[in-house]
Amino acid sequence: MLPGAIMHVAGSYHAAGGNREGLIVVVGLGSCGIAAGGQKVRSALIEAIERRALPIQLRETGCVGMCYREVLVDVFDPQGKRFTYGNVTPERVERLATDHFESGRPVREWLVRSSEESLADDSFFAKQKRIVLRNCGIIDPESLAEYRARDGYQALEKALRRMQPEEVIQAVRDSGLRGRGGAGFPTGLKWQFARGAKGEKKYLICNGDEGDPGAFMDRSVLEGDPHTVIEGMLIAAYGIGADEGYLYVRAEYPLAVRRLRKAIADATMAGFLGEHIMGSMLTARGSEFSFQLHVKEGAGAFVCGEETALMASIEGQRGMPRLRPPFPATSGLWGKPTNINNVETYANIPWILLHGPQAFADLGTEKSKGSKVFALAGKIARGGLVEVPMGITIGEVIYEIGGGIKDGRAFKAVQMGGPSGGCIPASLADTMIDYESVTQTGAIMGSGGMVVLDETACMVEIARFFLDFTQKESCGKCTFCRIGTKRMLEILTRITQGQGQEGDIELLYDLADKVKTSSLCGLGQTAPNPVLTTLRYFREEYEAHIREKRCPAHYCRKLLVYRIDSDLCTGCTACARACPTQAISGVVKQPHLIDQARCIQCGSCVAKCRFDAVKTQ
């Protein structure tokens, strides 16, 4: 971020009622910050500040995306200079307080980012373009004032004051925004269908049932900037002509639910939600617009991310998908015209209206405009949340932003799109990130999860994992999704256990085809993708498992042969004592031996050995 922008951030704190004299200290308390110990750091900060009676304002913010550096603490001085500390622990707080807070000397070796100097972590941000995440990790998500100080609710005001509903829809169409939930349907067109649908009563839904393993974009946005999502929904509701809406959030995200409820209460008090929105601030036309917004918690069912299942769940039923058409735009919630978009899609809307559709369309590729948020997880050096312009390559995201692979290992593949997506091999790292290019690889853009795999990942096991997931999460309505995925899972499990047979690969292809074509909803239609992409790019790994009973990645325990390296073994006997089948023999202080006939490949000896002497083949 440029120093100018940093000034602006500090400025927004001051504008929102901050102290102009002393320092402002901000703790990152998104779920990842809290999970890394953020609350304990916060308590330590309070204690250290109070003990010294320093004129410091302690504030909170959401996730800035640098999960790999949690816990993060920002320090702003009255001149607007910003110092970000990473990996902060309660123990480190004392020195921050003495050196920086009291004496004004930043602790340079703990800095990860600063307006005053360039640091190694700057490359994490250099290629990012933050539209959806523009406020995340910057404002206090529980403060409406801070959101407003960053142009919050001005896009809504602009829409109500100066735009007809049709113009709002046209602007979204012109921006080229496509649904960020996975399928990539043009958002403006979807809105137009809902606007054109017959009926007085219309509903608006925000899908926050993020459930792809490895995805946490929506959680971070809901926790870090809830008002942006609410404002995006309001603008959509105005465009479509809806007066009631639901925000459906998965039950695994209690913090997001809590912050949303507070944001809705604050926005209602301030006149941005409810009856006659912004009535006192606007002309008569604006004051005709009313919108009620409810939060609905899920209860643990991945399939509820599918739009018809989600609507059934809001209605209080089992979350089972139904046949489309009719599409929600004509017959959705309680049979009324309904528009559904996901969290990230709505979060783009205020920016598009404020900066103009062209500014959004200027970013990205011919068919994929704007930016996209990705959750980087797995074996990546810098795991976290990033937002990049469409058209950037997968390699740029992984190497330049993500800092490459952890522990200097080799990049093998990236899993994109969760259980509906697939594994893109390292050889395709030049693939551009846009809907069409990613789809060509056999994966999908999906909601934005990127699980990075290194050379130690077994691709059959990865496919098995995702099949296990979809098999468990299948609602059971369609036969092939219910039973076909189970049969596929059984075959994959057999292969990873060394009982694969000739013909298994062909059988997998056959079942995959049937599951794809005979399932009602996206969950079933895309369930075979993880298997199909790994077969496409890593078929030789399947064959090694089946024919040679060998796992090339040395992952599948049942296929490993354990041996003790006699040069490294010190004869400490730890492995022999840990072995549940007494397969290890040897004299104290002499190299030990494993009896292959007795070994059950449990791996206990590897875990116990302190000398790295147990090798696998």
Place this chain on the structure above:
Amino acid sequence: MERIRILKKFEPKRENLLLLLHALQKNNRQNYLMEEDLKSAAQYLSLPPSLVHGAATFYSMYSLKPRGQYIVRICQSPPCHQMGSSDLIEEASRALGVEVGETTPDGLFTLETSECLGICGVAPAMTVNEEVHGNLTPERVRAIFSEKRRAK
């Protein structure tokens, strides 16, 4: 009666069924829905008991059998799995003396797994009720259980 008081917080509309079940379950010290809960929810919403039972068994977060005061959910998504979550599950199982899905005899802990808790940036992760913990090691898991036992 306690149950009626909870039900009355919600409008008697079917769309409130999931919220209502969450509230009833939370109110139970053993974190589950009793037969009586389902019956009264059905009565309150004027729904056939089968529909309420159907919803309660469809969603994984509801339990129809008693659970511990603390629900431990260890994430086993691919990012957590790659960062060693299976070691955490083994350690948790050893430390609590129960298998996944079981409750400790003292009724304090139930060990569960999650398909993804959505805090992959600090994998491996787990939750204890609504508390989130990340960057875990087997030792840390054990320490968190001890803290809870002491807090009892």
